[in-house]
Amino acid sequence: EPEVTQTPSHQVTQMGQEVILRCVPISNHLYFYWYRQILGQKVEFLVSFYNNEISEKSEIFDDQFSVERPDGSNFTLKIRSTKLEDSAMYFCASSESGASYNEQFFGPGTRLTVL
Protein backbone atom coordinates (compact mmCIF):
# COMPACT_ATOMS: atom_id res chain seq x y z
CA GLU A 1 0.00 0.00 0.00
CA PRO A 2 1.43 3.44 -0.92
CA GLU A 3 2.47 5.61 1.99
CA VAL A 4 3.88 9.01 2.85
CA THR A 5 7.53 8.89 3.87
CA GLN A 6 9.53 11.46 5.83
CA THR A 7 13.23 11.99 6.44
CA PRO A 8 15.00 12.22 8.75
CA SER A 9 13.10 10.48 11.51
CA HIS A 10 14.94 12.57 14.09
CA GLN A 11 16.77 15.86 13.63
CA VAL A 12 18.77 17.58 16.33
CA THR A 13 19.89 21.14 15.70
CA GLN A 14 21.25 24.17 17.49
CA MET A 15 19.05 27.20 18.03
CA GLY A 16 19.40 29.62 15.13
CA GLN A 17 20.30 26.96 12.59
CA GLU A 18 18.31 26.25 9.45
CA VAL A 19 16.65 22.85 9.06
CA ILE A 20 14.93 21.21 6.12
CA LEU A 21 12.44 18.45 6.72
CA ARG A 22 11.68 16.23 3.77
CA CYS A 23 8.58 14.37 2.72
CA VAL A 24 7.70 12.14 -0.20
CA PRO A 25 3.91 12.21 -0.63
CA ILE A 26 1.91 9.43 -2.21
CA SER A 27 2.66 9.54 -5.91
CA ASN A 28 -0.72 10.42 -7.42
CA HIS A 29 -1.63 12.92 -4.71
CA LEU A 30 -1.83 16.59 -5.56
CA TYR A 31 -2.39 18.28 -2.19
CA PHE A 32 0.23 18.44 0.50
CA TYR A 33 0.21 19.53 4.13
CA TRP A 34 2.46 20.05 7.09
CA TYR A 35 1.29 19.67 10.68
CA ARG A 36 3.22 19.75 13.92
CA GLN A 37 2.71 18.35 17.40
CA ILE A 38 4.56 19.73 20.39
CA LEU A 39 5.11 17.02 22.98
CA GLY A 40 1.92 16.35 24.90
CA GLN A 41 -0.14 18.80 22.87
CA LYS A 42 -2.57 18.69 19.97
CA VAL A 43 -1.71 18.17 16.34
CA GLU A 44 -1.67 21.63 14.72
CA PHE A 45 -2.03 22.59 11.07
CA LEU A 46 0.81 24.60 9.57
CA VAL A 47 0.31 24.89 5.82
CA SER A 48 -1.32 23.36 2.77
CA PHE A 49 0.15 23.39 -0.72
CA TYR A 50 -1.28 22.81 -4.17
CA ASN A 51 -0.13 23.53 -7.70
CA ASN A 52 3.20 24.87 -6.47
CA GLU A 53 1.77 27.45 -4.15
CA ILE A 54 0.52 27.77 -0.61
CA SER A 55 -3.25 27.32 -0.37
CA GLU A 56 -3.70 28.06 3.30
CA LYS A 57 -1.48 28.65 6.30
CA SER A 58 -1.99 29.02 10.01
CA GLU A 59 -0.68 31.80 12.20
CA ILE A 60 2.08 29.46 13.33
CA PHE A 61 3.49 29.47 9.81
CA ASP A 62 5.36 32.77 9.98
CA ASP A 63 8.23 34.13 7.92
CA GLN A 64 10.63 31.63 9.47
CA PHE A 65 8.86 28.81 7.66
CA SER A 66 8.77 28.03 3.97
CA VAL A 67 7.65 25.09 1.85
CA GLU A 68 8.77 23.90 -1.52
CA ARG A 69 8.23 21.11 -3.99
CA PRO A 70 11.66 21.13 -5.60
CA ASP A 71 11.00 18.20 -7.93
CA GLY A 72 8.18 15.85 -8.82
CA SER A 73 8.41 13.80 -5.66
CA ASN A 74 9.70 15.73 -2.65
CA PHE A 75 7.87 18.25 -0.49
CA THR A 76 10.00 20.14 2.00
CA LEU A 77 9.50 22.31 5.06
CA LYS A 78 12.29 24.74 5.87
CA ILE A 79 12.70 26.52 9.16
CA ARG A 80 15.10 29.37 8.59
CA SER A 81 16.34 30.08 12.09
CA THR A 82 15.15 27.52 14.60
CA LYS A 83 13.95 28.44 18.07
CA LEU A 84 13.64 26.27 21.14
CA GLU A 85 9.86 26.31 20.76
CA ASP A 86 10.13 24.76 17.31
CA SER A 87 10.94 21.45 18.98
CA ALA A 88 8.10 19.15 17.96
CA MET A 89 7.04 16.26 15.76
CA TYR A 90 6.43 17.46 12.23
CA PHE A 91 4.01 15.46 10.12
CA CYS A 92 3.62 15.65 6.38
CA ALA A 93 0.33 14.60 4.80
CA SER A 94 -1.03 14.30 1.30
CA SER A 95 -4.42 13.83 -0.32
CA GLU A 96 -5.60 12.94 -3.77
CA SER A 97 -7.65 16.08 -4.06
CA GLY A 98 -8.65 18.97 -1.86
CA ALA A 99 -12.22 17.80 -1.54
CA SER A 100 -13.31 17.11 1.98
CA TYR A 101 -14.37 13.57 1.15
CA ASN A 102 -10.75 12.73 0.35
CA GLU A 103 -8.84 11.69 3.40
CA GLN A 104 -5.38 12.98 4.21
CA PHE A 105 -2.66 10.37 4.64
CA PHE A 106 0.05 11.16 7.16
CA GLY A 107 3.71 10.24 7.26
CA PRO A 108 5.47 8.86 10.33
CA GLY A 109 6.84 12.26 11.31
CA THR A 110 10.18 13.91 11.96
CA ARG A 111 11.07 14.62 15.55
CA LEU A 112 12.85 17.99 15.64
CA THR A 113 14.87 18.80 18.74
CA VAL A 114 16.26 22.31 19.02
CA LEU A 115 19.00 22.75 21.63
Place this chain on the structure above:
Amino acid sequence: DAKTTQPPSMDCAEGRAANLPCNHSTISGNEYVYWYRQIHSQGPQYIIHGLKNNETNEMASLIITEDRKSSTLILPHATLRDTAVYYCIVRVTGKGNTPLVFGKGTRLSVIA
Protein backbone atom coordinates in the same frame (compact mmCIF):
# COMPACT_ATOMS: atom_id res chain seq x y z
CA ASP B 1 -10.60 25.37 17.68
CA ALA B 2 -12.00 21.90 17.34
CA LYS B 3 -15.78 21.76 16.98
CA THR B 4 -16.08 18.40 18.69
CA THR B 5 -16.24 17.13 22.25
CA GLN B 6 -14.90 13.73 23.23
CA PRO B 7 -14.30 12.01 26.57
CA PRO B 8 -10.62 12.26 27.49
CA SER B 9 -10.16 8.56 28.06
CA MET B 10 -11.85 5.17 27.86
CA ASP B 11 -10.97 1.57 28.61
CA CYS B 12 -12.07 -1.48 26.67
CA ALA B 13 -11.47 -5.17 27.23
CA GLU B 14 -9.64 -6.96 24.47
CA GLY B 15 -12.03 -8.69 22.09
CA ARG B 16 -14.97 -6.50 23.04
CA ALA B 17 -16.45 -3.69 21.00
CA ALA B 18 -15.08 -0.23 21.67
CA ASN B 19 -17.67 2.51 21.29
CA LEU B 20 -16.18 6.00 21.15
CA PRO B 21 -18.65 8.88 21.32
CA CYS B 22 -18.29 12.34 19.86
CA ASN B 23 -20.48 15.40 20.17
CA HIS B 24 -20.56 17.90 17.34
CA SER B 25 -23.71 19.83 18.13
CA THR B 26 -22.76 22.84 15.98
CA ILE B 27 -22.02 20.81 12.86
CA SER B 28 -23.17 22.40 9.62
CA GLY B 29 -24.98 20.61 6.83
CA ASN B 30 -21.89 20.74 4.65
CA GLU B 31 -19.46 19.24 7.16
CA TYR B 32 -18.19 15.68 7.20
CA VAL B 33 -17.35 13.76 10.35
CA TYR B 34 -13.87 12.25 10.22
CA TRP B 35 -12.13 9.87 12.59
CA TYR B 36 -8.40 9.51 12.88
CA ARG B 37 -6.24 7.80 15.46
CA GLN B 38 -2.68 8.28 16.64
CA ILE B 39 -0.71 5.41 18.07
CA HIS B 40 2.04 6.60 20.40
CA SER B 41 3.27 9.72 18.54
CA GLN B 42 3.10 8.09 15.13
CA GLY B 43 1.44 10.00 12.32
CA PRO B 44 -2.35 10.21 12.57
CA GLN B 45 -4.04 7.35 10.76
CA TYR B 46 -7.28 7.77 8.88
CA ILE B 47 -10.07 5.46 10.05
CA ILE B 48 -13.38 6.44 8.49
CA HIS B 49 -15.59 9.40 7.59
CA GLY B 50 -19.22 10.09 6.84
CA LEU B 51 -21.69 12.82 6.08
CA LYS B 52 -25.06 11.59 7.30
CA ASN B 53 -25.34 7.88 6.59
CA ASN B 54 -23.74 5.22 8.72
CA GLU B 55 -20.49 3.93 7.26
CA THR B 56 -18.48 0.75 7.68
CA ASN B 57 -15.06 -0.28 6.46
CA GLU B 58 -12.51 -2.91 7.37
CA MET B 59 -11.39 -0.95 10.42
CA ALA B 60 -14.54 0.40 12.01
CA SER B 61 -18.14 1.50 11.80
CA LEU B 62 -19.37 5.07 12.10
CA ILE B 63 -22.84 5.72 13.42
CA ILE B 64 -24.13 9.28 12.94
CA THR B 65 -27.34 10.34 14.67
CA GLU B 66 -30.18 11.54 12.53
CA ASP B 67 -29.76 15.14 13.66
CA ARG B 68 -26.00 14.79 13.00
CA LYS B 69 -25.16 16.34 16.35
CA SER B 70 -23.26 13.31 17.57
CA SER B 71 -21.60 10.17 16.31
CA THR B 72 -20.06 6.97 17.59
CA LEU B 73 -17.02 5.16 16.25
CA ILE B 74 -17.24 1.43 16.79
CA LEU B 75 -14.25 -0.90 16.76
CA PRO B 76 -16.06 -4.25 16.69
CA HIS B 77 -13.36 -6.43 18.26
CA ALA B 78 -10.74 -4.28 19.95
CA THR B 79 -7.19 -5.59 20.15
CA LEU B 80 -4.20 -4.34 22.12
CA ARG B 81 -2.94 -2.69 18.93
CA ASP B 82 -6.02 -0.46 18.93
CA THR B 83 -4.69 1.37 21.99
CA ALA B 84 -4.36 4.94 20.71
CA VAL B 85 -5.73 8.46 20.85
CA TYR B 86 -8.85 8.72 18.69
CA TYR B 87 -9.80 12.04 17.14
CA CYS B 88 -13.23 13.04 15.91
CA ILE B 89 -13.01 15.93 13.43
CA VAL B 90 -15.62 17.86 11.47
CA ARG B 91 -14.51 19.15 8.12
CA VAL B 92 -16.35 21.36 5.68
CA THR B 93 -17.15 20.05 2.22
CA GLY B 94 -16.82 21.82 -1.06
CA LYS B 95 -13.70 23.72 -0.13
CA GLY B 96 -10.35 22.62 -1.39
CA ASN B 97 -7.45 21.85 0.86
CA THR B 98 -9.37 22.11 4.11
CA PRO B 99 -6.99 21.41 6.98
CA LEU B 100 -7.86 18.98 9.73
CA VAL B 101 -8.44 20.62 13.10
CA PHE B 102 -7.48 18.18 15.84
CA GLY B 103 -8.81 18.36 19.37
CA LYS B 104 -7.47 16.43 22.33
CA GLY B 105 -9.25 13.23 21.35
CA THR B 106 -10.08 10.16 23.43
CA ARG B 107 -7.27 8.01 24.74
CA LEU B 108 -8.49 4.43 24.32
CA SER B 109 -6.74 1.78 26.39
CA VAL B 110 -7.45 -1.80 25.37
CA ILE B 111 -6.85 -4.08 28.29
CA ALA B 112 -5.96 -7.78 28.06
